[in-house]
Amino acid sequence: MQNKRKDLSERILDFATEVIRLGVSLNKTAVGRHIGNQLMRSATSSGANYEEACGAESKADFIHKMQLVLKELRESVYWLKLVKKSGLISDDDLKQLLSEAEELAKIVAKSIITAKSKEK
Numbered sequence: 151m152q153n154k155r156k157d158l159s160e161r162i163l164d165f166a167t168e169v170i171r172l173g174v175s176l177n178k179t180a181v182g183r184h185i186g187n188q189l190m191r192s193a194t195s196s197g198a199n200y201e202e203a204c205g206a207e208s209k210a211d212f213i214h215k216m217q218l219v220l221k222e223l224r225e226s227v228y229w230l231k232l233v234k235k236s237g238l239i240s241d242d243d244l245k246q247l248l249s250e251a252e253e254l255a256k257i258v259a260k261s262i263i264t265a266k267s268k269e270k
Contacts, residue, residue: 158200159204161250162197165197165226165247165250166194172239175239176238176239181236185232185233192222196222200258202218203216203219209265213266216258216262217262223251223254227255230244
């Protein structure tokens with residue numbers, strides 16, 4: 151279990167790092183800055199909340215914090231889709247990042263479902 155947490159932690163950290171890089175390239179216009187800042191906040195927050203979940207004090211605390219991670223990842227997906235749809239960055243540059251955000255959200259959602267089923 152510890153290795154899975156470390157792998158997921160590393161993936162979320164890598165995701166946030168790539169979003170920061172994207173945010174730097176978006177920073178050239180007022181619209182890009184706004185969207186980039188929102189995206190960076192949600193992506194980096196997902197990692198911080200995941201680390202908090204790993205140190206949760208109870209199963210309920212873990213579930214709550216993982217739900218925050220999921221919320222932030224879903225928000226990141228939204229902002230990435232908006233960047234794509236608005237044409238601020240080429241599709242090729244976003245494809246991998248959007249795919250990773252969606253995959254991370256699925257992993258976290260499954261983790262929440264598993265934790266809730268073990269809670270009963």
